[in-house]
Amino acid sequence: MGLQFKRFTLNQRIEHILFFTTFILLAYTGFPLKFPDEWWSRLMIASVGGFDNRTLIHHYSGLLMIGVSVYHVVYHLIEKPRFDILFNLKDLKDFQQQIRYFFRLSDEHPKFGRYTWKQKFEYFGAGFGAVIMGFTGLLMWKPFEAMQYFPIGVVQIANLFHTWEAVLASLAVFIGHFYDEHFGKFPNISWVTGNISEEEMREEHPLEYEEVMQNKETDEVVHETDEKRSILVLFGKMVFTIVFLAICIWMLWISYHVLVEAITTYLL
């Protein structure tokens, strides 16, 4: 039994769904080309129906992701720019406090507002990644057109950026974001409903909770519901855990191999 709080608007939820769908498709059709020798590469490419389909899916999901990113920026510039997503001094203090808390140097966990410092990092990381992946991806899609304006070395650097940023972004999303937002808070369906529970609000965003509860008339408070934990949730968590662990192992394998390759080529 508890209140429900509005966290994501319909617009944001649609953006998020489009962004993660294209992200997963891009990772799924992109990494096999980076590691063509591996057995899973062949399986993954066969599962989308061959190499030409892979290329098609990769190119058009890339375009869609660029579209969503541009739309996001334009929408928020036109609609109402919000500044609580920007970094401020409190984030630094929160971070310090959280580390102190983790190392038992303090008993007090920092009180987060609407966006924690980690969520801000994820948001700007996604933005940074989308810009890099978008530009380098377009360069690599039409290398000879790109070479009319840049030397071939720039296209090769685009390739380098594309791979590295792909690994970095996938690590951040498939390990960091999945753990924090979906594994730790399972079943977190706020990306579908747009709402979070009072319990989560009080625990994760206490400052925002206090602010909202002072004037209960705002549209941030949605409605009251009963919360049920069924056997289905438990089963879902089990399945999610297995998938999550598999993806974690895959991502660690990829980052290990990318690092080893880079270190042997450039440092040794």
Added chain:
Amino acid sequence: MKKIHQRACKLAALLVLAGMFLTVADAQIRNEDISCFHCHSSEVKEFEKSVHYDRNISCADCHGGELKISGAAVSITAMFTNFTGVPTKTNMTEFCSRCHADAGRLYRESIHWRELEKGVAIAPACTDCHGVHNILPRDNPDSPVYPDKVPLLCADCHENQTKMSAWYYGIQTDRFDTYKKSYHYKALLVGGKGLAICSDCHEYHDVKSENDPASAIYPANLPQTCGKPGCHPGNSALITGGKVHEGQSVFLLFIDAKKLVTYFYIIMIIFELAFTLGLIFLGVTSKYELRRRH
């Protein structure tokens, strides 16, 4: 008693005759070259699978000698006829060219042939790439010159440091390694079609040194080579600036941009890994600690 002995002798002779006839008949079904098959059965069997067997080429067309001679006479006739046995690479080039005139002419322009003429025995002739007895058309997946297999075929010698250094010190042995990093090879491995293999840029019969102005990979010829229909027609003049295997370095204030990007991301990824995994670990342990205290 004598009669029985005679009968047994007759029967045995008959059996031997029948046996001889049967083996001959068997050989005749397999191949007309009866006398060769008696001793070189594995070679003949291999040859039977080749495209040449289908076109009615016989052993003698390449090896010389007579086909229709009895096994006992082979060693004698070999000395007196034009039997060549294992052909030398020069001979081979000659008799392959009798039918494959264009390929032979192109091959004689190649660096492989030139080195062979200089006396480098290791330089490849026809059979080093196409196989010996079991020669197949290049669109047959079992052929060693089937497009998907060509990189491995070339790498067999060109990645081999002993072969390359024993021959000529100027040949780099990292060509396959550098090619492996390219989109051309990676996409080829996962089933891409129409991607450049060694011979698409370097040519195959008339492969030439990079310093030869007639070579397909001589810088002035690169636009034409890369701009082949089906590859990069149109804008290919733009590729002239860069080395394809090595990649081109872009410098920002005397620092190699590729190194800069790599170092940046090595740090970023190690940081990201340590941070994400570290925070997960710390979060889990502190939650556990909290529960324990309550």
